[in-house]
Amino acid sequence: MTRLACLLTFILSLSLPLPLMAAGPAQAITHYETDPVVYFVKTGNSFAIGGETAVSDLPGTPVPVVREEPNGFLMIKHNGQQMWFDPMDVTTSTNKTAAGCQQSVGTKSGLRNFATHGIGENQ
Numbered sequence: 001m002t003r004l005a006c007l008l009t010f011i012l013s014l015s016l017p018l019p020l021m022a023a024g025p026a027q028a029i030t031h032y033e034t035d036p037v038v039y040f041v042k043t044g045n046s047f048a049i050g051g052e053t054a055v056s057d058l059p060g061t062p063v064p065v066v067r068e069e070p071n072g073f074l075m076i077k078h079n080g081q082q083m084w085f086d087p088m089d090v091t092t093s094t095n096k097t098a099a100g101c102q103q104s105v106g107t108k109s110g111l112r113n114f115a116t117h118g119i120g121e122n123q
Contacts, residue, residue, distance in 0.1 A: 026064075026093065027064075027065040027068065027074075027092055027093060027094050028061070028062035028063055028064050028065055028092065028093040029061060029062065029063040029065060029074065029076060029085065029090045029091070029092055029093075030061050030062050030090075030091050030092060030093050031061060031090065031091040032055045032058065032061075032089065032090055033088070033089050033090060033091065034089060035054060035055040035056075036052040036053055036054045036055070037052065037053060037055060037058070037085065037089055037090075038051075038052050038085075038086065038089060039051060039052070039053060039083045039084060039085060040073065040083075040084040040085070040086065041082075041084065042073075042075075042082070042084055047073055047084060050083070050084075053083075058078060058083075059076070059078055062093060063076050064076070065092065066082075069084075072086070072087040073085065073086065073087070074087060074090065074092070
């Protein structure tokens, strides 16, 4: 990339609103896992339960994520109010919250299964 192209990219990135840059590349809430869904309010550096709201009262999905906290809480704006959601209560377009929880089912090659097959049976 040429020096001019790098400079233009940098200048264009400064013109983006900061809340859009804070959440990463186009992250959005695509599904609410429960109905009603619990939302949180941020007080200082901690989160407190703000209440429950019906999914029908929230904006239709996909809902752009304005900000993501290091602990995973996701913020959207709805009717001028900041609403924070636990990442376990929503599905996102990037599946970022689920990536850390994914495991393969079964045994990996080369590993021996030491599970008991039945009561009193051990192999």
